[in-house]
Amino acid sequence: MDYAQTRETLSGHRARIEALRAEMRQIQADVIPQPVADYELSRPGGPVRLSELFGAKDDLFVIHNMGTGCPACTMWADGFNGVYDHLADRAAFVVSSPNTPDVQRAFAAGRGWRFPMVSHQGTSFAADMGYHRNGGWQPGLSVFQRQGDQILRVSDTELGPNDDFCSAWHMFAMLPQGAAGWFPKFNYA
Structure with missing residues (x-):
């Protein structure tokens, strides 16, 4: 297939993907929320309740990160760091991992992360x-x-290669060979 035909075919696929996303957004808008407990997590200053992570916002994004041993989770967090101000303007945002707050703080400082973290x-x-x-x-x-004193989970999704939350995979998909076995690293020196 020549370039023009390929571009036209891919444009059709992208239009179908956008229609499917619109359908998914409608299903999401109609969800019956799941009540959740007000978990006690920890941060450098001590314990913090899930309800406190909302701050002045009514919506909260929580990234479930595997911690300092995962280069892929690190790449996702690097990307979230770049859009953090935009996200935090609309909703509260926090990254949660199994690492202790001290380990999180040191790792985040080494990566230049600006978003809040909880353990x-x-x-x-x-x-x-x-x-x-x-x-x-x-x-x-x-x-x-947050609705009054109640915390509700309204959506969730797994993160992984080709998800909607890490642009690197979509950029690699534009290459004829795709990612070609590439996997994230902590450093590229």
Whole structure:
């Protein structure tokens, strides 16, 4: 197929993807929220309740990060760092991992991360949200809303190659060979 035909075919596929996304947004808008407990997590200043992470916002993004041992989770967090101000203008945003607050703080400082972090170590938070399976942590995103004294989970999704939350994979998909076996690293020196 020549370039013009390929471009036209791909444009048609992208239009179908956008129509499917519109359908998904409508399904999401109609969800019956899941009540969740007001978990006690930890941060450098001490314990913090899930309800406190909302700050002045009614919506909260929680990134379920596997911690300092995962270069892929680190790449996602690097990307979130770049859009943090935009996200935090609309909703509260926090990254949660099993690492201790001191380990998180040192790792975040080394990467230049600006977003808040909490540790779910010693809690059932990540497991209850579905992000601890088969004996290991899983990456994902949960979205919560605060309605009065109640915390509701309104959506969640797993994070991984080709998801909607890391542009690198979509950029690689534009290459004829795709990612070609590439996997994120902590450093590229």
